[in-house]
Amino acid sequence: MAILVIAEHDNAALAAATLNTVAAAAQIGGDIHLLVAGANCAAVAEAAAQVAGVSTVLVADHPALAHQLAENLAPLVSALGRSYSHVLAPATTAGKNLLPRVAALLDVEQISEIVKVIDADTFQRPIYAGNAIATVQSSAAIKVISVRGTGFDAVAAEGGNAAIETLTGAEDLGLSAFVGEELAKSERPELTAAKVIVSGGRGMQNGDNFALLYGVADQLGAAVGASRAAVDAGFVPNDMQVGQTGKIVAPQLYIAVGISGAIQHLAGMKDSKVIVAINKDEEAPIFQVADYGLVADLFEAVPELGRAL
Amino acid sequence: MKILVAVKRVVDYNVKVRVKADQSGVELANVKMALNPFCEIAVEEAVRLKEKGIASEIVVVSVGPATAQEQLRTALALGADRAILVESSDELSSLAVARLLKAVVDREQPQLVILGKQAIDSDNNQTGQMLAALCGFAQGTFASKVEVAGDSVNVTREIDGGLQTVALKLPAIVTTDLRLNEPRYASLPNIMKAKKKPLDLLTPAALGVSTASTLKTLKVEAPAARSAGIKVKSVAELVEKLKNEAKVI
Structure with missing residues (x-):
């Protein structure tokens, strides 16, 4: 065999x-x-x-x-x-x-x-x-x-x-042709290969605020992901999406920032070894899967996390 | 040109599915069913191509139980011209569905076939690619943009790490990704009109296709539940736990 x-x-x-x-x-x-x-x-x-x-x-x-x-x-x-x-x-x-x-x-x-x-x-x-x-x-x-x-x-x-x-025997069947590609260029690791991922959700409020996450991610050597809500709101491109309709990830550490925890997001990250959730809504479903939950305003907690690392 | 759109009836995406106690599958009795979201995007794309004057006719096809007529009527209300149901109450594999769709393609001779990239029940992501292989057509999977130009179609595809554009010779297969379009809602007059549009019934036997499968589902279980952990009071406590307890940073 x-x-x-x-x-x-x-x-x-x-x-x-x-x-x-x-x-x-x-x-x-x-x-x-x-x-x-x-x-x-x-x-x-x-x-x-x-x-x-x-x-x-x-x-x-x-x-x-x-x-x-x-x-x-x-x-x-x-x-x-x-x-x-x-x-x-x-x-x-x-x-x-x-x-x-x-x-x-x-x-x-x-x-x-x-x-x-x-x-x-x-x-x-x-x-x-x-x-x-x-x-x-x-x-x-x-x-x-x-x-x-x-x-x-x-x-x-x-x-x-x-x-x-x-091997030999390949040929061009002429059915399809490559036209071009646009690949996102990043110094950070690929989402599916990263050991640590920091992800942002709708709570980030806009794309510019993702800079907060990039800062922390670079300190941790982490990739940056996003929930579908953040992608649909136009904060970040689709290739950052973690979830059933995006990338399925299972890093050692997953830090969810301002993510409520919709089923479709959980499907993409619930096999992570350790999950951290930072959200100001203590009722957010993400806390039901998080190993460590911090109920806090992310705009205070994330910069503080950056200083503490 | 003629467009064929294949759609599937699935459990509505808002329903929290439950596994049956005997592990034979997922509870489907008295559960709200709907058009698979990726299929809805496929119908919408076909309707937009017709509105642009590129498509002349949209035929929507489903393989499934008699009740899948509801989803075909939904597609007709969204703008498809006529419908075909290949009726089968069996749970069919993607290859069996692809073989049935191949038989429909042979009868209908469409220039473009649009399907959802996957159904949200079985999550297989196979049928479009298999249909392309069986028909000997080019395939543009996970499409976020479709542009028909003469006898070819340019498809921009969502790939890991970005986007890829390919030019496909027609006839071709396209499978939809989420960002291709935002489907419209069917208007009440269109829902009424859809009731009068033609809907043909076929069977696998009439198409001369065997739906035998080599796959057997032995059991279906709920995933291992992840238990909630603890709440920490401060960033300092969080960092301490991650360093000393979880040892992940």
């Missing part, structure tokens, strides 16, 4: 989510092969070969795969996937875009966003925005699975020594 894991990367560096997905593969058990598909992605392949537990790195380096468009990548992955018992990808936007297309080409059903491996056929996954956990068993010949990173502790990025094999 061998497991194919699709590596997430930007042709320059291997994304952390790959390591969580390899961890899920290791729990299923079997030979783990990591697919690096991209263009001029040799550096990623080198990094992938170092990942603990990976026996083989398969590299598909072709201009048609430069932006990993699902139309061009899915045929390659599905052709490859026929030789495996499991095909796994991180449940990131890239994985979510690609994997169902692969599953349909393989004519098998997919299991989305697993958070736990029971055995090689049985998995747990959240449904209804995390308000219920389903245990699902698959009798499909090939199990196609997306992995929620927060459910699995990452394997070590170094220590492995996988063989690197080159």
Whole structure:
């Protein structure tokens, strides 16, 4: 039994989510092969070969795969996937875009966003925005699975020594073309990879006040997130959103500032190890999940927190 | 051009769902049902394309129980022209739904198919991508902007870390993300008019599609509850606890 894991990367560096997905593969058990598909992605392949537990790195380096468009990548992955018992990808936007297309080409059903491996056929996954956990068993010949990173502790990025094999056969099907992208540039860690997250909600009142959170975040080496209410109010961009409709995070420390704690927000952060809530409304639902709650005006408490750190 | 919009009947997003005592699933009896929010955005986008003169006809399709006619009527009231229900009382997998929708695409020959990126019950986020694969169409998932230009459509997608724009050859599949648009409310006259719009009933058998599944839900449980912790009185106490008790800073 061998497991194919699709590596997430930007042709320059291997994304952390790959390591969580390899961890899920290791729990299923079997030979783990990591697919690096991209263009001029040799550096990623080198990094992938170092990942603990990976026996083989398969590299598909072709201009048609430069932006990993699902139309061009899915045929390659599905052709490859026929030789495996499991095909796994991180449940990131890239994985979510690609994997169902692969599953349909393989004519098998997919299991989305697993958070736990029971055995090689049985998995747990959240449904209804995390308000219920389903245990699902698959009798499909090939199990196609997306992995929620927060459910699995990452394997070590170094220590492995996988063989690197080159794949050929990629082509541009001409169905889709990359036009451009706008990536938010930030010195701070990515939300889904951060050990500490400071998030602001509607209580921040406006986008400028998020500067308070950036100050504290930089002292803690933290990422900055936001509730959907803050995003919808236009305080901050959508890619900062933590919640069922945004990013699912599980850092060591999550500090919720001026966030009431709507169900959809809780679904995105309730697996954090330690949750701190700062809110002036002592009835706010966020306090029901917080390990440490501080009933205070955030405009006084946050600067004070900055001084105390 | 003709647009096909696929919609799903789900538990209303305001309802707090409860797991059944026998762990067979989520309690659905006497629970308010609604159009899946991402599907509502899909209908709205199609209606806007029609208002701009780009779309000529909007066909809305649902796969689900007979009661899903209510959600199809909602879509008709929002501006769809006619509806199709592929009736099945079974809980179908995303692949089965994609196969059924493929059969509808073959009959209707739309230039653009718009779906929600996921249903808020099963949270699968699969059907649109699977339909694209089965039809051999391009896919623009998690769309925050859709611009039709000639025989292609530019879709701006919400990706981790920002936005990506792709150009897709038509016919194509688009799945909606939250910020694509804000759906309108149906007006009373439009709700009345929707009752007279055509609604065709089909079955998986009539479409010649098997809905057999290799997935079995063994049980559904409530998530582990997180218990409330303590209230601290001051920032100083908070920092002390985080350093010495939780040891996270």
